[in-house]
Amino acid sequence: MEYEPVIGLEVHAELQTRSKMFCACPVVDATQAEPNTAVCPVCAGMPGVLPVINQRAVEYALRVALALECEIATHSLFARKNYFYPDLPKGYQISQYEYPLAQHGRLPIFTSAGERAVRIRRVHLEEDTGKLTHVTTPEGETYSLVDLNRAGVPLLEIVSEPDLFSVEEVRAYAMALRTLLRYLGVNSGDMEKGVIRFEANVSVRPKGSSELGTRVEIKNLNSFRALERAVAYEIERQSRLLSQGQPIEQETLGWDEANARTYSQRSKEEAHDYRYFPEPDLPPLVVETAWIDEIRAGLPELPHARRQRFIQTYGLSPTDASLLVGERAVAEYYETAVKAAPHLPPRMIANWVLGELFAWMNESGESIEQLKAGPEALVELLEYLQSGEINQTTAKAVLLEMLQSGGRAAAIINSRGLRQVSDAEALRALVAQVLAENPAEVQSYLRGKETLAHWFFGQVMRAVGGKANPQVLRAELERQLAELKARQTS
Amino acid sequence: MTALTDLTVHQALEALAQGQVSSLDLTRACLAQIERLEPVLHAFITLTPERALAQAEAADARRAAARHHPDEPLPPLLGLPIAVKDILALEGVRCTCGSRILETFVPPYTATAVQRLLDAGVVVVGKTNTDEFAMGSSTENSAYGPTRNPWDTERVPGGSSGGSAAAVAARMVPAALGTDTGGSVRQPASFCGVSGIKPTYGRVSRYGLVAYGSSLDTAGAFARNVADVALLFHLMAGHDPLDSTTLDVPVPPIELPAEPDLRGLRVGVPREYFIGGLQPEVEQAVRQAIAVLEALGASVHEVSLPHTEYALPVYYLIAPAEASANLARYDGVRYGLRVESDALWEMFRRTRGQGFGAEVKRRIMLGTYALSAGYYEAYYGQAQKVRTLIKRDFEVAFEQVDVIAAPVAPTTAFRLGEHTEDPLAMYLEDVFTLPTNLAGVPGLAFPVGLDGRGLPIGMQLMGPHFREEVLFRVAHAYQQVTDWHLRKPPLL
Numbered sequence: 004m005e006y007e008p009v010i011g012l013e014v015h016a017e018l019q020t021r022s023k024m025f026c027a028c029p030v031v032d033a034t035q036a037e038p039n040t041a042v043c044p045v046c047a048g049m050p051g052v053l054p055v056i057n058q059r060a061v062e063y064a065l066r067v068a069l070a071l072e073c074e075i076a077t078h079s080l081f082a083r084k085n086y087f088y089p090d091l092p093k094g095y096q097i098s099q100y101e102y103p104l105a106q107h108g109r110l111p112i113f114t115s116a117g118e119r120a121v122r123i124r125r126v127h128l129e130e131d132t133g134k135l136t137h138v139t140t141p142e143g144e145t146y147s148l149v150d151l152n153r154a155g156v157p158l159l160e161i162v163s164e165p166d167l168f169s170v171e172e173v174r175a176y177a178m179a180l181r182t183l184l185r186y187l188g189v190n191s192g193d194m195e196k197g198v199i200r201f202e203a204n205v206s207v208r209p210k211g212s213s214e215l216g217t218r219v220e221i222k223n224l225n226s227f228r229a230l231e232r233a234v235a236y237e238i239e240r241q242s243r244l245l246s247q248g249q250p251i252e253q254e255t256l257g258w259d260e261a262n263a264r265t266y267s268q269r270s271k272e273e274a275h276d277y278r279y280f281p282e283p284d285l286p287p288l289v290v291e292t293a294w295i296d297e298i299r300a301g302l303p304e305l306p307h308a309r310r311q312r313f314i315q316t317y318g319l320s321p322t323d324a325s326l327l328v329g330e331r332a333v334a335e336y337y338e339t340a341v342k343a344a345p346h347l348p349p350r351m352i353a354n355w356v357l358g359e360l361f362a363w364m365n366e367s368g369e370s371i372e373q374l375k376a377g378p379e380a381l382v383e384l385l386e387y388l389q390s391g392e393i394n395q396t397t398a399k400a401v402l403l404e405m406l407q408s409g410g411r412a413a414a415i416i417n418s419r420g421l422r423q424v425s426d427a428e429a430l431r432a433l434v435a436q437v438l439a440e441n442p443a444e445v446q447s448y449l450r451g452k453e454t455l456a457h458w459f460f461g462q463v464m465r466a467v468g469g470k471a472n473p474q475v476l477r478a479e480l481e482r483q484l485a486e487l488k489a490r491q492t493s
Numbered sequence: 494m495t496a497l498t499d500l501t502v503h504q505a506l507e508a509l510a511q512g513q514v515s516s517l518d519l520t521r522a523c524l525a526q527i528e529r530l531e532p533v534l535h536a537f538i539t540l541t542p543e544r545a546l547a548q549a550e551a552a553d554a555r556r557a558a559a560r561h562h563p564d565e566p567l568p569p570l571l572g573l574p575i576a577v578k579d580i581l582a583l584e585g586v587r588c589t590c591g592s593r594i595l596e597t598f599v600p601p602y603t604a605t606a607v608q609r610l611l612d613a614g615v616v617v618v619g620k621t622n623t624d625e626f627a628m629g630s631s632t633e634n635s636a637y638g639p640t641r642n643p644w645d646t647e648r649v650p651g652g653s654s655g656g657s658a659a660a661v662a663a664r665m666v667p668a669a670l671g672t673d674t675g676g677s678v679r680q681p682a683s684f685c686g687v688s689g690i691k692p693t694y695g696r697v698s699r700y701g702l703v704a705y706g707s708s709l710d711t712a713g714a715f716a717r718n719v720a721d722v723a724l725l726f727h728l729m730a731g732h733d734p735l736d737s738t739t740l741d742v743p744v745p746p747i748e749l750p751a752e753p754d755l756r757g758l759r760v761g762v763p764r765e766y767f768i769g770g771l772q773p774e775v776e777q778a779v780r781q782a783i784a785v786l787e788a789l790g791a792s793v794h795e796v797s798l799p800h801t802e803y804a805l806p807v808y809y810l811i812a813p814a815e816a817s818a819n820l821a822r823y824d825g826v827r828y829g830l831r832v833e834s835d836a837l838w839e840m841f842r843r844t845r846g847q848g849f850g851a852e853v854k855r856r857i858m859l860g861t862y863a864l865s866a867g868y869y870e871a872y873y874g875q876a877q878k879v880r881t882l883i884k885r886d887f888e889v890a891f892e893q894v895d896v897i898a899a900p901v902a903p904t905t906a907f908r909l910g911e912h913t914e915d916p917l918a919m920y921l922e923d924v925f926t927l928p929t930n931l932a933g934v935p936g937l938a939f940p941v942g943l944d945g946r947g948l949p950i951g952m953q954l955m956g957p958h959f960r961e962e963v964l965f966r967v968a969h970a971y972q973q974v975t976d977w978h979l980r981k982p983p984l985l
Contacts, residue, residue, distance in 0.1 A: 044602050048822040050595065051582050051604060051703040053736050083818050085864070087841060094821020147837075149826065278864035280873060283707035283815055285737055 005210040006242040009218075010173055010234060011124075011165035013202040014180055016190045017131060017156050018063040024130040024157035025054030025097065031152055033134060034196050038150035046155035048092030053284050056081075060128060060157035061104075063189040065290065065298045067159055068105030068126045070183055070305055075295050079104045079127075081282040086275055089149050090133035098129035098160075100279045104288065110163075110183070111307040112175040113325055118307075121176050122164040128288075131156040159189075165204065165215065170235045177201060177230055178329075182306045186331045194226050201230045205237040207245060216241070217251040221265055224258055233258040236265055309334055317341065317349035326357055332371045340378035347385055355385060359399060363406050375409035376402065384412035391472050392422050422470065430463070430471060430479045437462045438483060448484065449491050456484060497522035498664040502573060502721035505667055509556065509572050516549035516556075516572025520616050523574045527618065527665045533646055533984070536660040538579045538589055538637050540619040545574065548616040569728065571614030576660045576669040579620035580627050580653075581607050581712060582701035586617075590703050591625040591635040591653075594823045594830045594848030604701025605736065606670065606712040606729045613728045618666060621656030625850045626820065627677055627705045629653050630922040633913055634852045641909070642684060643982035644948055648906040651681030651922075654715070658685040661715045662982055668716040668725055674706045675808055676901070676926025678713040679938035683901035683951025686940040686980060688722045688968070689715040691926075693958050694933035695740045697726075698733030704819040706812030709930040718978045719939055719968040723747045726961060740959070747962045753970035756790030760967075761894030765801035766925055772904045778942030778950040779900045782971065786898065789970050794894055798886040803879045804927040805920060810863045810876035811931070816853075817860030823848060855916065884932040887955070896967055897955040900925055901938045905948035929955050937964040940977040947983065 020030055026045035045052045068075055082100040108123035133154035139145045161180065167173050181199060184190035190198055206218035219237060224230045241251050255274070256265040269275075304312075306328045313324040313334075328334045337356050341349050360381075364371065376384075384405065388398040393416060401415050416422055437459055438445055448455040459480055464471055497519055500508060508514045524542050531537060552572035559567050582588050582600035589595045603611065611617070624634035632640040632655025640655040642648040643663040650659040654671030658681035661669050671678040673691035682689030690713045697712045704710060714725040724747075732741040762783060767776055787793050825831035825844030832843035849857070863872035890897060902922055912919040929936040935956050942950040954964045972978050 044600070047827055049600065049602075049828065050588065050590065050598065050822070051580075051600070051699075051701045052602070053700050053738075055735060055737050085818050085821060087821065087824060089824070089826045089837065092822060092827060093818075094824060095818050276866045278817075278861065278866070278869075280814060280818070280864055280869070283738075284704075 004246060006207045006238075006245060007168060007210040007212075008205060008207045008234075008238040008241075009165045009215055010167040011204040012163045012167065012173065012176060013204070014161045014177070015200045015202075016067075016159045016161065016180075016184050017198045018060050018159055018189050019191060019198070020057055020059045020063060020157055022057055022059075023155040024057050024060050024128070025155055028155065030156050032196060033150075033153045036152050038148070038152060041152045042154070046092065047151055048094070054097060054282075056285060056288060057157060061288065061290065062298060063157070063187070064104055064126065064128050064159050065295060066187045066189060066302060067161070067184065068108065069295070069299045070187055070302060071105075071108035071110055071123050071126060071161070073105035073108035073123060073126055075105050075290065076102060077290055077292065077295075078102070079288045079290075081128075081285045081288065082279045083282050085278045088132070089147065090135050090154070092133065092151060092154055096130060096132065097282055097285070099127035103127035104290075110176065110179055112172060112179050113310075113321065114169075114171050114175045121166045121172075124162045124164050126159065126161050129158045129160060130154070131158045165206075165218075170231050170238070173203070173234050174227060174231055177227060179306070182329055186303055186306055197225055200225050203230065203234050203237075205234055205241070206251070207238060207241040209245075216245075217253050219251070219254055219256050219265075221256045221258055222268065229258055229260055232263060233265060236263065240265070303331070306331075317353070319350060319353055323350075323353050323357060327353060330371070336371050336378050340382050343379050344382035344386060347382060347389055351389070352382065352385065355381065355402075359402055363403075367406075374406060376405040380405060380411055387412060387416060391474070392416075394470075394473060396469065427475055427479060430476055431483075433463050433466055433471075434459070434476070434479050434483050437466065438487070445487065449487060456480065459484070496664075498526045500667060501717050502570075502667045502724060505573055506570065516552040516574075516616060517546065519572065520545050520549035520574045520618065523618050523666050526663070527660075530643070530663050530665060530984070534641050534643060534659050534663055535638055536621055536640050536650075536656040536663065536665060537576070537619045538591065538622050538635070538656070539587055541586055541617060542619075544586070545616050545618045549574070552614055552616060568612065568614035569724070570610060572616060573614065573668070574616045574618050574666055575610065575725075576619055576621045576657055576666045577607055577617055578654050578657050578669070578671045579623050580672045580703050580705075581670055582703070583607055583617060583620065586620060588620065588703065589637065590627070591623040591637060592848065592850070592853070593636045594844070596636075596830060598829045600701070602701060604712070605698035605733045607701065609729050609731075610670070610725065621654070621660055621669060623656055624653035624677075625853050626703065626816070627653040627672055627674055627710075628816070628852050628856055630676065630680055630919055631907070631909075631912065632656060632681070633909060634850055636850055639909060642906045643984045644686060645906065645946070646984065648908055648948070649684065651684035651902070651906065653677040653681075654689075655681045655684075657715050658682055658687055658689065661685070661687045661717060664981075664985060668714060668721055670725075671713050671715055672702055673711050673713050673926075673930065673936075674709045674812060675930050676923040678715065679901045679926050679936055679951070679953050680922060682715055682938040683940070683953075684906040684949065686943075686949030686951075686977070686982070687715050687717055688719045688937070688939040688978060689713055690722050690726050690961065690964075691929060691936045692726060692730065692961060693935045694930075695738050696744075696935070696959060696961070697729045698736040698739050700733055700735040704815070706815045706930075707819060708815060709808075709812055711930070718972050719937065719965055720749055720972075722937070723749065723962075723965040723969070726965075730961075742959055745962060747965050749966060749969045753789050753973040755786055755967060755970055758786070758791040758896070758967060759894040760786050760791045760793045761796035761890055761897040762793060763796050763798045763801070763890070763897055763899055765798050766899040770903050770921075771900065772944065774942070774944040775900050775902075775904065775950050778944075779898070779952045782941035782952045782975075783898050785971055785975060786967065789974065791967075796890045796894055796897060798883075798890060798897075798928065800879065800882045800886050801924075801928055804883055804931055805924055807876045807879045807883065807931060808923070808927040809859065809920060810872050811880065813856040813860030814863045814873050815860065817857045817864065820849075820853065820857055852916070880931050883928055887928070887932045887934050887957075891957040895956070895963055899953055899955070901951040901953045902926070905944045905946070905950055925953070929953075934958055935961045935964060937961070937968055939968050939972065940980070941971075941975075942977060943980065949977075949980075
């Protein structure tokens, strides 16, 4: 029997506000800052202190919720989620439970099968926990260190419906969400810093069935790679079990990256009872409709809308459009370039951005904002290419130098004398000269070895240092060779 | 001349303003009284004499300097010695909450209610005894030993703010701060013959008040008359950006008329508060006090608060539920007691097992149970619904009357050990004080008599949300024509 997976994702995204969710401590880069330097009595859970909601975090959450086309609750409620762990200073996490900030949204995803909307179940605010580092000394002694810098950092939980049916869709959804968060300026998307974390609910069922199978929850997936591999592993494992007639256990799983397999953390019976109850220290979170409208009006053009527009306005392929809008800065670079040079074909500019610039960024590690060649500089270069003053090869070489030195195309081309010889008169003389200097090859050509035309082409190119306009040169060479042929027959 | 320790807050401030006494004199007198009576009463967990004397000296210096600048107003309580319940944080002074688990905990912050009084110029002489985490009605649940009642040292001072009430009654300080989650200011005020306010929930910041039942906890004050209490209350009250549950409503100055006149005032007497189990002398004293209010021009009306009998079960679900979460932070990881073990969970267990007393453990378990999956709706959820009905009772009653007058506790102070074996009997001590906490309305307790054993009897006035000034006006009128608040414990 063939099986089909049904997957829902819970995405935890840190909101990169200046201060924490419930206190004035700064939000610091957890991978850089000295441990426990961004901590105060509130986020350390000292006796008698109280949380105060960070308004900016609510604003960021609303941006995301609105971009996901959610219904916003004008009244939502914080609750306490109770459990003991050394990284949880209060012994409970303040989170939203029964009454989340937003519900019923959608996010379009693009896969090889085309575009489809994934339904969003809910979007709610909570606080992050601290970080534990487990240490084993050379003597074999083990202990754990607690860093509370991350404790209390605003966290947005975005929960999808079980609307994903393949690893490809899981990836597309996760990527689309990351792109969206970055567009909205609420999260850096730096996966290696743990600012976005995934949990996947995975079940499988016989293909064509409309019932849901028993699901497992895979926790703590901190990279796209881990997400994809863990989901793929689970689909495979569950399908195998079902085909052998064995049941799936409802349980919570961890992902063992080194051994590329999931492992059981908790069975259904061992599931935590979090004893949620409304947080008495915080009044209901009330968001005024006028504020919601203001935030909605301030949203940037969102990735899927921009992608559609790029396809329609600039005639780009869906793939190229996706690649360009994947990062807001890239899309903006591209569009600035297009607007700076209305007579250049937008697809030509797209090719250069996605080809040469992406290759350079990959190699150098620079972001598009760091490039020494901005969009205006790029199109200046492309105009030389378009007019035929330089050829493709020269253009690539010039761009490389622009990216290395920050020089402009005109200066590089002029100082190196790279301007292409397009002048038909000049090329006529050069072609005539090459043919005159190589009588034996001309004879072979006339006897039928026509491939020698390429050799003559190369000889002329070499004579001008590669700067001949190839179209003009080819036309002139063909004309002179045809003339010789005609003379021979007559 | 009266002894310095007999001065009320208003008298002490007047004497300071007139230059008749210095803050140092007052503070030394308080410390001397504490030294004399503390071995008998044990009202304090931590004394801060050096800090207090330094504050007093600074206050005197400031007052002296101000003589050259008569236009600049001085802080209103400059140089006044007070005591603070050891549930409210004071930066740099350990805050035990009456518990072993916080024996060594020194907060790096000060509770807003305390800070506002510090800003007003008070001198803090020490942190007073309390039932562990404010859970109790006798101050016997303190890990540091019980406080005794100055009126009869074989009896309890009430609780949980028993240390503060006893300290004020014994003239160790003219005023003290307490907290009231289910009666913890009013009942000890009643047992010790002093006046005490439980403000409207949301009126005084809870920041730095170590949480027990977060939706019920309030910070209040004790003094020997209601005019003094009103002064402290007024300075403590008001919106605090650090406590989102404080309301941004104005705190009007409390005008206490010179002439006692209660004409036009409607006093409600709730029939559910005069029930079997009420000590006859308590009922008699309270009814007499109501007659005094009537004689001052008030009209008296019977009212009904029909859900009163449910207040006790509702309270003992909601407060422990919140406590079970509030006390989860005491895990030995970051501060306070840690009992070491090789394994994490064993460290948690030992720390909490040894750090908490029996009553605290009882309430944590009660609350954990009430919140558990499968029981939440039947217990916590149901309790919240009934809480709404109790709140509604008060709203309906306050459509008919301006204040409600009732006994504070069913009995006068009981003997040490009398209820310690029977938690339920202890819980019943709070039947008359719990409803105000559940409804969030203010309550003011003050003495209205002595029973046959010479033990103080207290009455409480309850009012609508944020109408504390009415309670103060009525009680002040009463104290202008009676002298129960001037009686001294025989110990003195």
